[in-house]
Structure formats: structure tokens, C-alpha cells
Amino acid sequence: MRSSNYNYIIPEQDGYLFFNGITGASFKVQSKNKDAFVSIIDNPDLNYSKFGNFIDRMLNQGFIVSDDTDENELIRKKYELNRCPGLYEVMILPTYQCNLRCWYCTQEHANQWLSDESVVKIKKRIEYILRREDVNQFHLTWFGGEPLLSYDRILEISQWAKDFCEALNKSFFSSITTNGTLLNKERIDKLKELGFGHYQITIDGDRLTHNKIKVLGSNSAFDVTISNIAELAKHTQCTLRFNYTKDNLKPHEIIEDLKNRIPEEVRGNITIALYKVWQESGENVNPEDVKLLAKLARDSKFKAHLQSTGMCYADYKYFDCIFPNGKVGKCDNADPESEHVCGIISDDGEVTWENEDCNSLPGIFDPKLNAAECVECRFLPVCWGPCPKRREEMMDKYGKVTCMYNGNKDAEIQKLLVNRYLNLTNY
Numbered sequence: 424m425r426s427s428n429y430n431y432i433i434p435e436q437d438g439y440l441f442f443n444g445i446t447g448a449s450f451k452v453q454s455k456n457k458d459a460f461v462s463i464i465d466n467p468d469l470n471y472s473k474f475g476n477f478i479d480r481m482l483n484q485g486f487i488v489s490d491d492t493d494e495n496e497l498i499r500k501k502y503e504l505n506r507c508p509g510l511y512e513v514m515i516l517p518t519y520q521c522n523l524r525c526w527y528c529t530q531e532h533a534n535q536w537l538s539d540e541s542v543v544k545i546k547k548r549i550e551y552i553l554r555r556e557d558v559n560q561f562h563l564t565w566f567g568g569e570p571l572l573s574y575d576r577i578l579e580i581s582q583w584a585k586d587f588c589e590a591l592n593k594s595f596f597s598s599i600t601t602n603g604t605l606l607n608k609e610r611i612d613k614l615k616e617l618g619f620g621h622y623q624i625t626i627d628g629d630r631l632t633h634n635k636i637k638v639l640g641s642n643s644a645f646d647v648t649i650s651n652i653a654e655l656a657k658h659t660q661c662t663l664r665f666n667y668t669k670d671n672l673k674p675h676e677i678i679e680d681l682k683n684r685i686p687e688e689v690r691g692n693i694t695i696a697l698y699k700v701w702q703e704s705g706e707n708v709n710p711e712d713v714k715l716l717a718k719l720a721r722d723s724k725f726k727a728h729l730q731s732t733g734m735c736y737a738d739y740k741y742f743d744c745i746f747p748n749g750k751v752g753k754c755d756n757a758d759p760e761s762e763h764v765c766g767i768i769s770d771d772g773e774v775t776w777e778n779e780d781c782n783s784l785p786g787i788f789d790p791k792l793n794a795a796e797c798v799e800c801r802f803l804p805v806c807w808g809p810c811p812k813r814r815e816e817m818m819d820k821y822g823k824v825t826c827m828y829n830g831n832k833d834a835e836i837q838k839l840l841v842n843r844y845l846n847l848t849n850y
Contacts, residue, residue, distance in 0.1 A: 467481070503740075508557065512741065514565075515745045516566050520536070536573060544769075545768065547770065549587065552772070563584050565599040571601050603651050623661075626666075660694070662694045681695075695726070698730050728846055753811050805839075809827045
């Protein structure tokens with residue numbers, strides 16, 4: 424036996440976190456015991472007579488492997504499994520228009536809307552993929568702009584897709600990312616009827632801060648949004664995404680404003696997910712404030728989620744992002760008029776590509792990517808390398824895929840792994 428090549432030992436407050444990248448197993452030990460645990464895991468055969476039960480547990484959790492274990496093959500299998508081979512996911516952006524103007528938004532809010540012709544072709548595309556025998560699940564997700572500005576299109580396509588999945592005896596699930604201001608009880612009830620099982624809705628701090636960023640005429644955007652979340656959470660899972668900066672990270676004020684407006688009995692259906700605004704440098708943010716906000720959320724009966732590692736949904740085996748102009752791409756952050764969004768849905772539901780490179784988007788193990796830096800990295804099974812959009816940009820610029828962590832790889836990934844541990848253990 425030997426220790427896994429993908430064990431990570433990470434300092435965490437008063438101890439050390441042991442994490443295995445392939446299995447995802449983790450445990451924490453006190454600082455004084457760290458060297459003893461390392462010695463046992465690194466020398467399992469020598470220590471088996473004394474610590475056999477522990478070594479068997481480490482073997483089961485992947486920290487220890489048999490001498491002939493091919494961990495590279497295990498990683499490849501995990502990669503393919505994470506690509507959700509039985510799932511077809513479609514992300515539809517029915518419009519780029521929005522009723523709000525948040526300063527950190529990356530979109531230009533072009534006046535684009537799905538046409539009747541595009542809707543017909545979207546249905547053909549869904550039908551084309553769902554008739555595959557290896558696909559048994561369908562996830563329809565809505566994004567924008569503000570997708571609820573195109574509420575009638577959402578109803579039309581969702582009803583059709585739900586009925587079609589039922590006819591094929593395939594599972595159907597729908598979700599939406601929205602600012603929450605265009606919801607009301609009637610719409611919430613209708614979307615529940617159509618299979619909407621998850622909402623992601625953004626807040627930008629406490630009530631005062633949120634209302635300065637999201638201006639809704641004479642109304643309080645915070646009050647309208649949180650009231651709708653409280654209604655949704657009676658029967659539906661909601662992710663309340665908090666986009667934080669050094670200025671709006673006020674843990675006590677945020678939680679108090681939420682507690683005052685959301686009944687305790689529905690808070691268990693609400694996950695407060697904490698994500699740094701991309702324009703904000705991580706060096707400006709106190710990580711302890713982030714953890715405190717998560718702790719206060721859990722203490723108040725909400726769920727909490729700290730940013731962690733994982734595979735981008737654009738890497739799923741069957742994934743389409745359909746833009747307001749009807750074109751197909753692989754990333755919702757792409758410019759729909761760019762060369763990277765060049766898929767055209769044909770009348771029979773197939774996608775043809777104006778630029779064949781758009782269709783390839785090879786996986787991280789494909790030799791075309793020249794991604795040896797990722798494939799040989801000890802963090803591959805928890806990072807999975809750059810998302811497809813970044814891979815395209817790297818290939819255009821460097822002719823190969825490079826690390827996305829700009830020299831801080833170990834520290835950045837270890838921080839994200841600590842977050843994953845905290846998410847799992849409800850610290």
C-alpha cells in the first residue's frame with residue numbers, strides 16, 4: 424500500500440485539514456497530531472499491525488491506495504462522471520434587457536429578444552437531444568439579462584418541455600437566475616406548477632446597501648425581493664447569492680435585515696451563497712468576515728455556502744447555452760455576436776457550427792488542448808482546470824492551456840478546499 428498522490432494537508436485555524444482530491448473525503452486533526460497522521464498514511468504497511476482499523480478506513484476513503492492503483496485512470500473516470508453524461512442541460516437567455524443596472528454586471532443589455540423562429544428551433548433542439556437513449560434527465564435553466572422580462576416565453580417553452588419529458592418518461596427540472604423584483608405570488612405559483620425547483624436571486628448587502636445598487640423607482644428593491652424569497656421558500660429551494668466587496672460585507676447588518684423579513688420556518692430552504700464580486704481584489708476582503716457571515720446565517724437557521732472548487736456546467740457532456748439572437752454557444756458570459764457563439768440550430772434540431780472550433784471545446788484530457796500543466800497538476804481532481812471560455816482564450820493567446828491561478832495556485836485552491844470542508848461540516 425502507499426499514500427495517494429492527491430492528498431492535501433492544509434492548515435485550518437487550530438489544526439490541519441486532510442483532504443483527498445479523488446474521493447473528496449476529508450477530516451481534521453489537532454496540530455499536535457498532524458505529523459503522526461502523516462507518518463501513518465505515508466507508511467501504511469509499516470504501521471498496519473498497530474493502526475490497522477485506521478488504515479483500512481484511509482484505504483476506503485482514498486488517502487491510501489494499493490500499490491497497483493492507477494490514480495490517473497480514477498481521475499479520468501471521475502471527470503467523465505462529473506460531466507453528467509445522462510443529463511441534458513439547456514440555459515436559455517430570452518433577453519439581455521434588465522429592469523435594473525447593477526454596477527458589477529458584465530452585460531451591455533442589448534435590445535435582443537428570442538424570436539418566434541428561435542423558439543421553434545429551441546424546441547426542435549430539445550427534442551433532438553432528449554430522444555437519445557443515453558439521456559434520461561433534462562434541466563431547463565433561465566438566465567439573462569432579467570429573464571422574467573420575457574415571462575410569456577418562459578411559460579411557453581417550460582410548459583412544452585415539461586409535457587415532452589413526461590411523454591418520454593424522462594425527468595424534468597427547471598431553475599432560474601433572477602433579481603427577484605418581477606416575481607409575485609401568481610407567478611410563483613405558476614412557475615411551481617411548471618416544475619421550477621430552484622431560484623438564484625442576488626442581494627448586494629444589507630437593505631440600505633442593496634437599495635443603493637439595485638434602484639427600483641420609489642420602491643425598495645430589497646423589500647420586494649426578500650418578500651418574494653420568503654414566499655418562494657415555502658415550497659422551493661432558493662440560493663440567495665450575496666455578491667460581496669470590502670464595502671458591503673457587513674455580516675451582522677445583513678443577517679438582521681434578512682431575519683426581520685424571512686420567517687424562521689422557511690429559512691431552511693434558503694442557502695446564502697457568498698461570492699466575491701469579480702472586480703474586487705481578494706486582498707481587500709477580510710476572509711474572517713466572510714466566514715462570520717456564513718456562521719451567522721447558519722445560526723439563524725439559513726443554510727450557507729462558501730465559494731469552492733468544481734467543474735463548470737459548460738463542461739457537461741450535453742450542454743447548450745442559447746442566446747437571445749437564437750445562436751448556440753457554450754458559455755453564458757460569451758458575447759453572442761462573437762466568433763465563439765456560432766452554433767445555428769437546424770430545422771431538425773442539430774447544431775451546425777460556423778466555426779468548427781466552437782463545437783470542439785475538447786475536455787481537459789484531449790491532446791488538442793495542450794493542457795499538460797493541468798493534467799499533471801496535483802490539484803486536477805478538485806480544480807478541473809479553466810472553464811471552456813478561458814480555455815478558448817488561452818488557446819488563442821498561448822496555443823496551450825495554462826494555470827488560471829496566476830502563481831498563487833496552492834494558496835488559492837487550499838482556501839477553496841477549506842471552504843468545501845466548512846460547507847460539508849456545517850461548522
